[in-house]
Amino acid sequence: MTCRGEQGVYLVVFDSTRNALSNSNPQFAPPWTIKRSQVDEDGALVWASVRVHYGDRDGVAFFGRQKKWVRYFYGNGSVVEDTCRN
Numbered sequence: 001m002t003c004r005g006e007q008g009v010y011l012v013v014f015d016s017t018r019n020a021l022s023n024s025n026p027q028f029a030p031p032w033t034i035k036r037s038q039v040d041e042d043g044a045l046v047w048a049s050v051r052v053h054y055g056d057r058d059g060v061a062f063f064g065r066q067k068k069w070v071r072y073f074y075g076n077g078s079v080v081e082d083t084c085r086n
Contacts, residue, residue: 001068003084012061012070014046021048028057
């Protein structure tokens with residue numbers, strides 16, 4: 001899916017067969033590590049983390065039939081949500 005964030009447009013892809021997530025958001029260098037994923041009739045919900053210079057950053061991506069989004073969680077308790085589309 002294609003998402004729009006503070007740094008512009010980026011791609012997020014989830015391969016449920018390999019249980020792998022790729023995210024080209026320039027704020028976070030790969031690789032992303034899957035913590036948990038759930039695929040059902042509503043879509044795919046993926047919780048993953050990526051290493052940043054001072055620790056790990058968590059992100060949750062939802063690949064729904066109608067709604068698509070990515071949420072990034074920060075150590076200060078804030079959450080940033082980017083909307084996405086196919």
